[in-house]
Amino acid sequence: MSDTDEREYEVIVVGGGPAGLQTALYTTRLGHDTVVIDRGGGRAAMMLDTHNVVGVTEDVSGNEFLETGREQIRSYGGEYVRGAVTDVDRRADGRFDVAANDETFVADRVVLAVGFTDVRPDPPLPRTGKGLHYCLHCDAYMFIDRPVYVMGHGDSAAFVAMIMLNFTDEVDILLRGEDPQWSDETDERLRAHPIDVVESEISGMRKSDDGWLEAFEFEDAVGPRPTSSRTESGDGSVRQYRGGFPMYGSEYNSGLAEKVGADLNDDGTVAVDDHGRTSVDGVFAVGDFTPGHNQVPVAMGEGAKAGLAVHMELREFPRSLDDIEENGPVSPDEIPGLGGRIREAAAEFEEARAPPIPETAAEPTAGDDD
Template identity: 30%
Template sequence: MSSRTQAEVIVIGAGPSGLTAALYLARYRRDVLVIHDGNSRALRIPKTHNAPGFPEGITGPDLIERMTRHAAEFGARIEEDEVTGLERAGQGFLLTASSERQWESRAVILASGIFLNQVDLPHDLHEQAIEWGVLRYCPVCDGYEHSDARIGIIGCDSDGAAEALFLRQYSEDITLMPLSHPELSAEQQAEMEEAGIVVEMGALTALEPREDRMDVRLEGRDASLSFDVIYPALGSRPRAELAAGLGIALKEEGCVPAGSEKDSGIPGFFAAGDVVEGLDQISVAMGHGALAATKAHNWLREQDRHTLQTQG
């Protein structure tokens, strides 16, 4: 056969979902290779307070370092590269990277996450604002920490309105601002009013992060508005192009449908974590990873004629 590297299962992604899958597969005594391009969203978390088992919180890089060590401890191989091609090859898969390396595997777990649609700030300042805690993208993760804070939401459409209502649970001081122009229906506008949420009409012209606040400039206002934290509600882009390339029909928002391993018609393909439709959270990603690994393991056993399955 060719000189391509082989593995029984290749996991694309070394975030919470991919590393959980790798740990489970390694402990099922499978030959598992993780390939990642260093872009786990978890690496950007200054400190998470809702990862179960860490009551004092844990930084994203610390969590990923522990999970990497844990999977490697049981034999998972972990390599850095960007997978640019994923195709069927015989009964298995052929993966190609931007470095032109190639790998073959019997099964694949896509755990590639999403890219956030971000506000327009220079990269370093953007990351600094996250570090200072004045820019946040995940109300589910961080809403609790902003109880009674002055909260601004960017994105005056149905997503922004939904986020504003969600955050209203934590604070009475909520302002919804458009990126370019407001797109609320009369009904949504009334709902905002009823909930005591201020709706600004002027387009966003500048964001000025400070250590303790975010100053926001809006068209038609001379003075800037100050918030303790800003939540952009601008959506995301799932990193699902490799699944689409295999012929998997993506959801409207671009993510891989849940249960795609059954419906995709592509035996041996599994997906886990944020790239799959559902709640984008560490604990969910870990659960997906465990499930995908167990399904992949059982699928391989079935191929090898071991028909009695562990449900897990």
């Protein structure tokens, strides 16, 4: 590929979830040519309703939320490209080549916002968001005083089940034919909580007309629960549930971080400082790919901090004393210190926001009364 085929920017954000879009929003509004390259999908895109984001009501879907973010970035002069990034390499001049859609994108800084993929259990399963949920902190409120399941057989499943007792008194762990793998200490704690552990595999499910889960059918009788009348069938093989949480782990999308040489933590997340800097100079990481809570507001906060850090590294002014001593004072021809694309977008943005010019009142003519 020739140099003329390269698309040059100051910042490339890989991933268009809440963290990536928030990063791009900051870098764009702070005057840096930015492109978001997004393959689509992701946790946020699966949200039927948006929870726990101040100013965003529950009737906003994940896709609507993300599209609003994309429109904001475009309106400020940033770009959004749908495509999968396949490679990231550092050039001899210190910049980065990012390969996507058979094109090469070049930038001074790269921000990885690639997230992870939840391990999905085998069917039968309800639709994501209508009985199958991956975020306890987002969705537990929906299940207050409702029957809930937790799928899984490790420590995380046991702990989520115990946590859900804060919201409802009807909680089951569904082993789905697997043997429990949690520790002896976790087992002792679990037995001290009123939680049913259902060993039988799921053989079917029942859904309401709107698609929400109503009940699971099991291969073997599981019996009634003393505190509930959830058993529907005569043989005790059906239990009612409003919804629940699969706890089978996550697969972090670490391939690009490994290619560029960034350090990873033992759990597969990328190691970052408080502003998203990785061990590789010029490469940042934000969102679910980093350690911490996997929450939309947390991801957005990480994106904002990374965007600010990128700006402080890339901004033209103030010049350092060493630079001034070497190259002299700043020339009027060098300011403002941002690209033409951002300046043009800013002018269009402000023009669109400008209030209409009021019509000039007609001059009175001779003979008109006051």
